[in-house]
Amino acid sequence: MPKVLDKVLIVEDEQALLAVLAKKFTIEKFKVFEAPNGQIGLEQAFQHHPDIILLDILMPIMDGMTMLNKLRQDPWGKSVPIIMLTNLSDEKKEAEAAKEGCYDYFIKSDWNIDDLVKKVKSKLKQ
Amino acid sequence: MxxxxxxxxxxxxxxxxxxxxxxxxxxxxxxxxxxxxxxxxxxxxxxxxxxxxxxxxxxxxxxxxxxxxxxxxxxxxxxxxxxxxxxxxxxxxxxxxxxxxxxxxxxxxxxxxxxxxxxxxxxxxxxxxxxxxxxxxxxxxxxxxxxxxxxxxxxxxxxxxxxxxxxxxxxxxxxxxxxxxxxxxxxxxxxxxxxxxxxxxxxxxxxxxxxxxxxxxxxxxxxxxxxLVMRSFAGKMSRIFLPTMFIIPPIIGWLVEYGKYIGLYTLGFNVGLETILNIFTLSAVVTAGIGLLKKQEEYKTKVDVDLLRKEGRFHNLVDIMDEGIAVQDEKGIISFINNRGSAVLGYKPEELIGKSATILFDEENQKIYREQMVKRRKGERASYEIVGLRKDGLKINAIVSPTPLFDEKGDFAGSMAVFTDITERKKAEFEREQFFNFFNLSSDIMVIADPNGAFKKVNLACLKILGYSEADLLTKPFIDFVYPEDKQATLDEMARQIKVGSSLNFENRFICKDGRVLWLSWIATYDKDKGITYATARDITKQKQLVLELKNERVISDAIMETFPGTFAMISQRGGTPRWNKNLEIVTGRTSEEISTMSNEQALEWFYTKENRVKIIEAMEKTFREGSAQLEVEHLLNRGRSHAIYFFNAARIELNKELYIVVWGMDISKIKKAEEDIKKEKEKVDLLAKDLEKFKLAVDNESDHVMITDKDGAILYVNKAGEEITGYMSAEVIGKNAGDLWGGNMSKEYYEKLWTVIDDIQKQPFVGEIINHRKNGQPYTAEVRIAPVLDKNNQVQFFVGVERDITKLKEAEQMKTDFISFASHQLRTPLTAIKWNTEMLRDVKSGELTVEQKRYLNEIENGEKRMADLIKSLLNISRLEAQKIKIEPKPTDIASLISSVISEVNSVANARNCAIIFNESDQPASLIDADPVLLKQVILNLLNNAIHYSKSRKCKIEIGFKEVEGHCQIDVKDEGIGIPSKDQDKVFSKFFRADNAVKVSTEGIGLGLYIVKLIIETGGGKVWFESTEGKGSVFHVAIPTSGMKRVVGDKELSI
Known part of the structure; x- marks a missing residue:
């Protein structure tokens, strides 16, 4: 029986980063969905109901915080685990995100992809 | 009639x-x-x-x-x-x-x-x-x-x-x-x-x-x-004889004629007979008449004699009589006056007989006499009083009992007056009346008592004063009314008085009817002959009370005088000191004898120095002249052995037409000194005040908003800058609560925290940023420092707040931060791309790499890491500089913190062959309020430096901490390259790297120590070092044991 893969939604406007992340998570046996901005991210989220979302903040059209907000207003979206993935080290934003109940707030440049995957997996195991 | x-x-x-x-x-x-x-x-x-x-x-x-x-x-x-x-x-x-x-x-x-x-x-x-x-x-x-x-x-x-x-x-x-x-x-x-x-x-x-x-x-x-009709003898006679004389002769004549007619006798016979009969009748009648007359005469004589005798007796009687008898005729001429009468008037009887009665009266009384004569003529005989005039001019009072006299015809023939000299009587009466008036009108008690102790007579005053009725007083022995305690003395005095004859100023107490007790002072005389005592008493109760009051007054005035802490003296104008208090003796060292006998000159000599005597004399003269004077002067004490400054207050009084000065003296040496002290203090205060003025001026002109409130936050003072910043005039805000006026923009928690810091428990200054709003509603951001001012008991008295409008600064900062954030974000993104892609490259799944490829990959990774660190440091510094990094002291176990840092850097240290020695065992276990994150960074930076600048082979790094002077001091000792002296003052500067450090590694940015300094000093601690170039360095970080200062901030250190 083919295993149901965990779905991960990656919302990131930098194409280079998005591609890498998508490649890595696919290798790690995730079903990957991509969105270049918050708007499409929302669509994707509602459409595919990922098991976890990696969310960038600074994005055009709709930024990460707004999407987070909107997501949390959705009955499904309320409970989906979200990891903010940003280079913006802004405590304010971090606090805000935490308020909206994101699992973690990672500075990209501090993290290896590997560790990222490990984190995601450990979260999904919970 | x-x-x-x-x-x-x-x-x-x-x-x-x-x-x-x-x-x-x-x-x-x-x-x-x-x-x-x-x-x-x-x-x-x-x-x-x-x-x-x-x-x-x-x-x-x-x-x-x-x-x-x-x-x-x-x-x-x-x-x-x-x-x-x-x-x-x-x-x-x-x-x-x-x-x-x-x-x-x-x-x-x-x-x-x-x-x-x-x-x-x-x-x-x-x-x-x-x-x-x-x-x-x-x-x-x-x-x-x-x-x-x-x-x-x-x-x-x-x-x-x-x-x-x-x-x-x-x-x-x-x-x-x-x-x-x-x-x-x-x-x-x-x-x-x-x-x-x-x-x-x-x-x-x-x-x-x-x-x-x-x-x-x-x-x-x-x-x-x-x-004929009179009852008298003459009447009787006439009634008998007149008819007889007229009737009998004719009858006889007729009888004779008839006898003759009838022939009884002859003519001659009948004539003879008639003659005889006539003789006979006549003689009979005459004899009868003579007899009767004789009788009448005898009677009359007898009467006369009797009368004479009587008159004689009457005269005698009249003369013996005490009364005067005078007879005057109708013209008022005195026809008779008895001896007594004339004697009373000072005349001899012959001197008055024949004179008019009017000479006996003065003009006024002559009127009365004439009025009386009118009455006499009318036959009135009422008695009257009149004042007669004696021969010698003296006046006598007389009572006259008059009897008017009328003659046979019924005409007024004068009057007889019986008069008595009542002058004496009148006098006596007058005196008696006087006495009686005196006796009764007297306001003093007057009594007559018998030796047995009973009142015989009491005057009205006695009844009034004592309140008893006359019956009460006369029926009981008077001793009954005497106050029990005085009874014996009274009885003794009574006995004495009888023996001696009089009693003077004997005082005793009587009980009045209403129960009051009165003091009476008696003067009594005992009349031996009459056997009675005359006594008069005066109510001296009031006097006695007065005396008592005076005594009391004296006691009080003595007490006042003696308890006065200063000296008192009463000086007579004529010289001498009739009264003074004990203090005068004590203070001057003079005895009572000396003071009582000293003259004014003597007193001057004894009590004042030569120079001051003039002042005293002037003051005394002033007092006599104007009534009062005050003087501060040196007073010699203790018989001239010492002195003190005294303040004298004098007043003039008059007693019994003599002038005196009464003067109080007080030792004011201490007061004077105090005055001096106060003057100095005042000068100081004046200076302080001036300084305060300057200070106030400075504060007023300070560009920051300075405000002082009371412990409840009501504004007491706000400076000019405050007015400008808040838009409220100081007059508007005094007394009002600052928070109500321009606060309220922050969260509830913020304010709770604020108050917790400054008041409730911590009573520490609160430093932070606050958003307030101006009067016009416009919000502004301020950097605020609110410090409580505590009193002796550690209770908040005031709050002093200093606020700096940093809105623009904030904006600038925000812009800077935003820029930095943005910049760092922008810088990081490509770095992330590099990092992750290189990571993917490394991953086997992407394909095997050649050694050379791996080498190139390493270089790329290194470059990326350096970039990342640089960006991180830049970010931290900008935050630290903006003081946005919050310091949150928590009870931190220093030992374990150090241990954790050591374990973190261990690998690096081993790589450079450095041994880090941390002696835990002999370090005191302590928890200090410190921000673990920041402190960790500090220790990390220091250790990293120690590791990096070690001299390659086998170095030793020692780290430990100890308590010194209220601080927790962490020391990091290395045997590294040291810091050249010329660079030592620069090592904490931003981006500074000493030359020898650069030689070791070009990689350092020069921010490590800067960050350490920034953190520690912001946290209230100190950082210093000792270093010798080529030998090594020891770095010290001291944090107050009370803990690192809390800093409110919104950023954390980017680690």
């Missing part, structure tokens, strides 16, 4: 008077009837009547008429007749008769056969008896004249009491008597008078005689008939 000429002393017998009057009336009726009968008989020629008169001639008709008229006249003028017209009618009748008599008499005188009667009757009568008309006898005519006159003037009486009517009547009676005698002795001339006159008829004679008596008796108590 008409008859004042009649002596009222001779009383009349009114019965006789009335009988006589009856007789008078009867006689008038008789004569009238007779006359009427004659007329009737003439008219009627009645034989009977003629027969009665056969022997006698009939009375002429006009005589009869006259007779009738006479009868009428008398009858009408009887005394009892009151109507005037009746009497006048009577007079008219009398007048007719008189005229008739005159005419008839005139007929005889003129020799005229003048038959008046005829004339008369012719007019009225018939002719019948004209022939037989007789004429009136001469005697009759004369009688008619007399009687007519008498009856005309019947009521007339002279001043001397003579009644002409009586005289006339007697004349008429005498004529009739003569006629009667003529009839008896048959002597026609007696009867006729003249030859031509017919004989007056016998019955006429008798009737005339009776009638004359009737006229006489008309007013029997008047004139000389009075004697």
């Amino acid at each position: 008409e008859g004042t000429k009649y002596s009222p002393y001779m009383p009349i017998d009114s019965r006789i008077v009335s009988s006589m009057k009856v007789f008078s009336e009867a006689s008038s009726i008789l004569i009238f009837v007779v006359g009427a009968l004659v007329l009737v008989s003439w008219n009627l020629k009645i034989a009977i009547l003629t027969s009665i008169f056969h022997n006698f001639s009939l009375m002429a008709p006009h005589s009869a008429l006259g007779a009738m008229f006479l009868g009428l006249a008398l009858w009408l003028q009887q005394e009892k007749r009151s109507k005037r017209w009746v009497r006048n009618l009577g007079r008219g009748c009398a007048l007719f008769v008189f005229i008739l008599g005159i005419i008839s008499f005139a007929g005889y005188v003129l020799g005229n056969n003048f038959f008046a009667g005829e004339l008369f009757f012719r007019l009225v009568a018939t002719s019948n008896w004209v022939v037989n008309l007789g004429k009136m006898s001469l005697g009759g005519a004369i009688v008619f004249i007399f009687f007519g006159l008498a009856l005309l003037f019947l009521d007339f009486e002279t001043k001397r009491g003579v009644r002409p009517a009586q005289v006339m009547a007697i004349m008429g009676g005498f004529i009739s008597l003569v006629a009667l005698v003529g009839y008896i002795h048959n002597v026609p001339s007696f009867v006729q008078g003249v030859a031509v006159s017919p004989a007056v008829p016998l019955y006429t004679v008798i009737v005339f005689f009776i009638f004359h008596l009737g006229i006489l008796f008309a007013h029997p108590d008047r004139g000389f008939t009075r004697v």
